[in-house]
Amino acid sequence: MKKKPFVMLIVLLLAAAMLAACGDDKDEKKDEAETETPQIETGTLEFYANGEDFVRQGFVSKDGWNLSFDQLYITLTDIKAYQTDPPYDAESGGELQANVTVGIEGTHTVDLAAGDADADPILIGTAADAPVGHYNALSWRMVQAPEGEAAGYTLLLIGTAEKDGESIAFTIKLENEYEYVCGEYVGDERKGFVEADATADAEMTFHFDHIFGDADTPPDDSLNTGALGFDPLAALAEDGVLDVDMAGLETALSADDYQMLVDILPTLGHVGEGHCHEVQTG
Amino acid sequence: MRRIIILLLLLVIALGSAGAVWAHGVKITYTVTFSPTIAIEAAYDTGEPMANAQVIVYAPDDPKTPWLTGECDDDGRFSFSPDPSKPGTWEIQVRQAGHGEWLKIPLDEEMMQSGQGVVTEGGDEGFSTAQIVLMSACVIWGFVGTALFFQSRRPPAQEPGEAA
Numbered sequence: 001m002k003k004k005p006f007v008m009l010i011v012l013l014l015a016a017a018m019l020a021a022c023g024d025d026k027d028e029k030k031d032e033a034e035t036e037t038p039q040i041e042t043g044t045l046e047f048y049a050n051g052e053d054f055v056r057q058g059f060v061s062k063d064g065w066n067l068s069f070d071q072l073y074i075t076l077t078d079i080k081a082y083q084t085d086p087p088y089d090a091e092s093g094g095e096l097q098a099n100v101t102v103g104i105e106g107t108h109t110v111d112l113a114a115g116d117a118d119a120d121p122i123l124i125g126t127a128a129d130a131p132v133g134h135y136n137a138l139s140w141r142m143v144q145a146p147e148g149e150a151a152g153y154t155l156l157l158i159g160t161a162e163k164d165g166e167s168i169a170f171t172i173k174l175e176n177e178y179e180y181v182c183g184e185y186v187g188d189e190r191k192g193f194v195e196a197d198a199t200a201d202a203e204m205t206f207h208f209d210h211i212f213g214d215a216d217t218p219p220d221d222s223l224n225t226g227a228l229g230f231d232p233l234a235a236l237a238e239d240g241v242l243d244v245d246m247a248g249l250e251t252a253l254s255a256d257d258y259q260m261l262v263d264i265l266p267t268l269g270h271v272g273e274g275h276c277h278e279v280q281t282g
Numbered sequence: 283m284r285r286i287i288i289l290l291l292l293l294v295i296a297l298g299s300a301g302a303v304w305a306h307g308v309k310i311t312y313t314v315t316f317s318p319t320i321a322i323e324a325a326y327d328t329g330e331p332m333a334n335a336q337v338i339v340y341a342p343d344d345p346k347t348p349w350l351t352g353e354c355d356d357d358g359r360f361s362f363s364p365d366p367s368k369p370g371t372w373e374i375q376v377r378q379a380g381h382g383e384w385l386k387i388p389l390d391e392e393m394m395q396s397g398q399g400v401v402t403e404g405g406d407e408g409f410s411t412a413q414i415v416l417m418s419a420c421v422i423w424g425f426v427g428t429a430l431f432f433q434s435r436r437p438p439a440q441e442p443g444e445a446a
Binding site (some may be wrong): 003086134193217264273274 | 326330345346375377379380381382383384388445
């Protein structure tokens with residue numbers, strides 16, 4: 001009878017080894033794809049982060065708060081672009097099959113509200129010598145800033161909310177980290193076509209109307225019905241000031257409102273209007 | 283034995299719940315027919331049609347320049363006739379109010395000339411993280427079950443000193 005646990009252990013180890021081998025095989029294939037890039041023509045791929053006009057110009061939340069942002073810091077790392085075939089489908093979230101992968105090194109904290117109301121998206125970095133072709137998938141991680149004003153936070157929203165003569169100076173600090181895997185950019189112009197000795201761009205887009213809702217969208221639209229709005233946050237302000245982090249929000253918000261916020265945050269990452277697959281990392 | 287079953291079930295539940303999270307809970311589905319026009323039906327995963335959604339069509343020979351633009355009707359339908367002289371993958375972008383998706387339709391020369399029916403449906407491809415975890419757990423359980431089966435059939439070991 002004493003042999004039974006031993007046999008079970010052996011069997012479990014064999015099964016785990018087999019599954020691990022399958023995983024290794026995929027990794028090897030990915031590595032091969034990355035290293036087998038033939039000597040072909042190259043161009044430059046620029047990586048941008050975009051908080052859209054919502055952040056640059058401000059907007060009215062679903063519950064009537066006029067929101068403007070002085071700074072909106074976001075920290076991104078492991079930023080990569082892929083030439084995938086078949087095209088990666090973020091809706092199904094299956095395995096991303098890349099023929100070519102390029103990326104930029106380092107962890108980058110940027111202010112999505114930088115510049116005037118008509119400012120361009122924020123340039124994060126550049127991949128020189130990117131093999132020509134169509135980079136039709138992107139991935140990145142949103143992580144806590146290692147240093148600076150936003151240190152310890154993935155997102156730091158600083159701005160003003162105004163409604164019916166009331167003004168609230170808000171500082172909202174969010175720590176949750178996320179990993180996004182996305183397909184092709186969806187928008188007016190296609191992105192990611194790298195041609196020889198030319199420059200193309202790839203864009204990580206962040207939809208902050210998902211948190212606050214948008215007064216310009218019908219109230220019964222899923223965007224608004226699934227958004228927190230600003231009223232629950234305004235209720236936490238004292239003397240016109242709101243300075244809160246996730247722990248504070250968990251304590252002060254109702255359980256339903258806090259859960260709604262937790263559910264919304266993974267949906268911020270997009271490629272234009274194209275959804276991303278978010279893999280919970282923490 | 284019961285402990286092992288409970289542990290495996292907890293493992294599956296825990297890992298499954300840590301799987302994919304969907305942005306905004308929206309999924310766009312399509313039905314495409316070729317007869318010889320391409321007809322698209324775009325809807326959210328709730329079944330609500332993407333009424334008046336913007337459509338941009340790119341031909342295979344110039345994927346950067348729109349070949350055709352238009353709008354879905356109130357039922358989320360849109361159709362067009364591809365240029366028969368341009369076989370290859372036709373790419374169609376459908377988007378509305380912050381939600382968008384691509385549809386890629388490979389059409390070879392034979393299809394273009396014959397116009398015979400090809401039906402493609404957009405949807406899931408591959409497996410989700412939760413599905414993979416569940417399948418992995420099933421494989422492990424299969425190994426364990428097999429081992430237990432053979433273990434139960436093994437004759438009892440002889441005691442030391444017992445005659446053969």
